[in-house]
Amino acid sequence: MLMEVVLTLVVGFVGVWFVVFWSYYRHIKRVPSPRLWPIIGNAMEFTTTSEVLTVLDSLYKKLNTKTLRIHIGFRTLVQTKDYKFLEFLLSSQSIISKGIGYSFLHEWLGLGLLTSDGQKWRTHRKMITPTFHFKILEEFIDVFNSKGKIMIEKLQKEVGNKSFDVFPYVTLCALDIICETAMGTCVNAQNEESSLYAKCVKDMGRIIQQRGLNPIYHYKVIYQFTKLCQEEKAALKVLHGYTNSVISKRRAQLEAVAKSTQKTEDDIGQKKRTAFLDMLLQATINGVPLTDKEIREEVDTFMFEGHDTTAAGICYTLFNLANHPEVQQRAFEELKDIFGDDTERECSYQDLQEMKYLEMVVKETLRLYPSVPLYARMIKDDVTYNGMVLPKGMTIGIYAYGIQRDPDYFPNPEKFDPERFAPENYDGRQPYAYIPFSAGPRNCIGQKFAILEMKASVSKVLRHYKLKPATPTHHLQLAAESILKAVNGVKIAIEKQTY
Incomplete structure (x- = not known):
């Protein structure tokens, strides 16, 4: 009985992951991506913050692209250092909402200028x-x-x-x-x-x-x-x-x-x-x-x-x-x-x-x-x-460090x-x-x-x-x-x- 419950939960979890994954993948599948694993996606590529920049640079080079598709758990991210894409994103008057990671700041900053939209x-x-x-x-x-x-x-x-x-x-x-x-x-x-x-x-x-x-x-x-x-x-x-x-x-x-009746500067x-x-x-x-x-x-x-x-x-x-x-x-x-x-x-x-x-x-x-x-x-x-x-709901990562070290521009x-x-x-x-x-x-x-x-x-x-x-x-x-x-x-x- 216990094994059946566990199996049902696992199958359900995988099913939900696949639905979420496909809802994004079907739109952006032509964007290059490193090898994916079920559920964890590309999470194993990014284990510590000190590896992020090195890993990203190597992936851009390996896949010969300026835009990457990355999946981590239930989240899908398109990471870019492509000039035209960045121009489209950053000049937009409608794409002004910050990525989901900024929600971790809400308890401290509330909905101030950085986190609001x-x-x-x-x-x-x-x-x-x-x-x-x-x-x-x-x-x-x-x-x-x-x-x-x-x-x-x-x-x-x-x-x-x-x-x-x-x-x-x-x-x-x-x-x-x-x-x-x-x-x-x-x-x-x-x-x-x-x-x-x-x-x-x-x-x-x-x-x-x-x-x-x-x-x-x-x-x-x-x-x-x-x-x-x-x-x-x-x-x-x-x-x-x-x-x-x-x-x-x-x-x-x-x-x-x-x-006061006597106001001074x-x-x-x-x-x-x-x-x-x-x-x-x-x-x-x-x-x-x-x-x-x-x-x-x-x-x-x-x-x-x-x-x-x-x-x-x-x-x-x-x-x-x-x-x-x-x-x-x-x-x-x-x-x-x-x-x-x-x-x-x-x-x-x-x-x-x-x-x-x-x-x-x-x-x-x-x-x-x-x-x-x-x-x-x-x-x-x-x-x-x-x-x-x-x-809707997808995050676009802006790789400032990458484009500013790109020989096409500098x-x-x-x-x-x-x-x-x-x-x-x-x-x-x-x-x-x-x-x-x-x-x-x-x-x-x-x-x-x-x-x-x-x-x-x-x-x-x-x-x-x-x-x-x-x-x-x-x-x-x-x-x-x-x-x-x-x-x-x-x-x-x-x-x-x-x-």
Whole structure:
């Protein structure tokens, strides 16, 4: 009797899998795919995040294609680095829903700008866009300067060491910056490395990745009983509690000012700086203010998107400069032209605009090491591309890391060459081949903020330290997690800068 029940369940399970598999396969069967196994599909090809990029690159090469079909369990994914396909996807006004993996962020970010779609995304995008106007971004420069100064002081203890991982220093600096610019509050992550908030931000990044990697954790009915879920709940209690507290206090301050009979610009805080939170508290949609929950979702989204991604970009830029002394020297000479030999003068918004060569260095770094190497779109309604139906419910993977290292678009793609982005060499006529910030209607709204922060942080380091390759030579072991992560660290060496 028991064997009959088990057999029935197995047959039923296989039957459901086959129905789901066929519902997608019949539409996209002409897309090349590696060998499939029943039920598990291609799952055995992708066992760890550190293998994803290598496996994908080898599959594209082996199958001689720029678009792959991948099946993992009940899920079907079309993974592409084809320019025309990416142009179709990223320029679309209707294919704007994020892939199913983004649902793992819902408990933390709710339906903020990153995870929402439809009308809510459109109205919030329209509302938030003005907060990244250059006049507002200019107000954040003093935060970049003050937090960068702390990082420079912390790095002093590494002078003379043959090798150290720069990522822990940069990620704490980036966390300090994002907290102050997003919420107008200081978590002092660099000076208090035991900060509970900082720890919980780091924990959530790990938890989201572990859940994405293990198919068993994809199903909430199972996940809710796991130890990992309990860790997530504990971290979210701290993160949401902190953000809610800051919102409540700031709203009370603004209301007190509104009732005051003597209002001055300084009444609502420092005149020279308005946090992202302040702008959200004063924003309305059709005349209706945002709820505290909506504000928390957007602040938490800004925290998530603007922390590790920017930190990764800064680290890989420092790594490239350390390993390409001729590029570093040219970037340093540019800084000398701007600042002279005054290492203590804080940079201004105008100074950052003048760092043309350093911006080329940052852009070339993001080409080789895009902070988010893979992202995805969900097809909400059947659409046709190139005579092929993309069925409702299917996920399309966008392989930014792949197309940005494709020789069809970037000759000698493995070479670090900032000159690619010199005005005379890069005309932007293929905007969907360079997509570290995505492209089209769902491009990264904070990309100008990120570039400014990267330039401010890197220039601060270069003005104080000369970067050297790690000894012994360090080769990055890249993993496709929520960011492009070096699992063996981003190791360099530094010595005092000479003028």
